[in-house]
Amino acid sequence: MDDKLVIALPKGRILDEAMPLVRAAGIEPEAAFDDPKSRLLRFATNHPHIDIIRVRSFDVATFVAFGAAHLGIAGNDVLMEFDYPELYAPLDLGIGACRLSVAEPADLAATDDPRRWSHVRIATKYPEVTRRFFAERGVQAECVKLNGAMELAPSLGLCSRIVDLVSTGSTLKANGLKEVEVIADVTSRLIVNRAALKTRPGELTGWIERFRIARETADAAA
């Protein structure tokens, strides 16, 4: 293994909000990073000893937990789902804000009494969080794992409730669903591998500090 510092960034929605912070912290990826046609997965940066990898948001947590990447950006929805003991989340970046919520069809929500539930079936990308959340209420949650388009599940009879990320609520509304309970407020965190923080403390606390300053500067400008 070489001594390069690897930063894992999530593909998609959060990346657009994260890149200004990454750049403000002084890390500029090579040109191919912004080229949608590029097939590269690993990118060099203006720092010869730092590389960036771009993976699915759930995989950011896994790469960093196993020490394959040292730093990363991941939402606390992902951190809650995996509950990896090797992950530290020292900085809330305040980006990608949304909620992890329970939703159900609007007409069901009108008559439903959650106190009477002993078992629910839920379609979700977050089976662990969902099971824990309902277990704390004494309800057994049977989770159907889906990777997307959760909103379709109730209308097609797969289940009556879903647990998913909600930002504006317009997707839910368009599918006749109503947000009934918020499990957690979600923002993206700077995450760091525990062993890397212990064995390269100066370097990693330095980068955490630079991200902290980048975030504070962005807040001040907003």
Next chain:
Amino acid sequence: MTDSANRALLPAGLRDILPLDAEHEAQVVGRVMGFFAARGYERVKPPLIEFEDTLLDGAGAATASQCFRVMDPMSQRMMGVRADMTPQVARIAVTRLAGAPRPLRLCYAGQVLRVKGSQLRPERQFGQAGIELFGSDSAAADAEVAVLAAEALRALGVPGVSIDLSLPTLVPALLAGLDLDAGEALRGGLDHKDAAAVAASGGTAAPLLSALLASVGPAERALGILAGLDLPAAAAAERDRLAEVVALIQAAAPEVTLTIDPVENRGFEYHAGIGFTLFARNLSGELGRGGRYLAGGAEAATGATLFLDSVLAAAPLPEMPRRLFLPSGTPEGTARAVRADGWITVPGLEAAADPAAEAKRLNCRHYWAESGVKSVE
């Protein structure tokens, strides 16, 4: 699945260790135990399995969820297979060796078995080698075990060893000083160093706890931040002890990277003072851990345990053994002479037409022919 594949399958987390690796492990254990023995630690050997109530007593309670249990058909009492050797050595120190002079220094090596592997150590059986120091609650004792564990790793050739010091008693002392309880959300936030969660669930202690979180990192920087905090008296005493131990470790082992994590608690739930975890650069798992506890619930004790599977992964590979093929009929006197020169002799049982080819087939790079050692190349 074929019959042979069926027979090869082992339960999750268990594995066969094959030639070279098994020898390497035995050599590493020998060198580590030699290192500890040379520094006054005497070896003890507890049994693999013992009564559950002694095994899980005191600090051993931390391993209760990791312990395989069986009923003893003789005494009809529950027995546990050790998931950690420290509680056994502590039991020896406070019972059979209660009369031995203090400070009492003991070392041990053996296999442990766990119900579940962890994410980074899926192995359910692995080797431990460690030291325990009984009868002293001094900072010198804290520093001695941490330094010895780190230096034992360095002596094996493990590069980039670092010690992460933790103070599992600090947060409880701090919260008690402020008349607060650590809720689950707060504990989880501290464990994951989740600054946002700690700020949200820390209540009136949030500013202090956030400052503690920010101090996680290199020892010098952490001590600087901790020194500037206005802590309740009990917590301040913990902090001063930490500074003393850091100074002692830095003086004794200046090459070892030293970090401080004042809020680390996982795995230290039963510790009574400074704890530490050993890491090596570019290795994602822990190499060992240790810290201060109360042996038998009363006697001051501190110790360190190395996890041999991680240590083996971090240590440089051993040199290839020098295997010499002796064709059938080579005189025993010759065999003895070449072994005295450091060769491992592999005797042929039947006459071989081409000794060089036979040597190669048996994984020997040299063979004996015409009164001399010949290379197979």
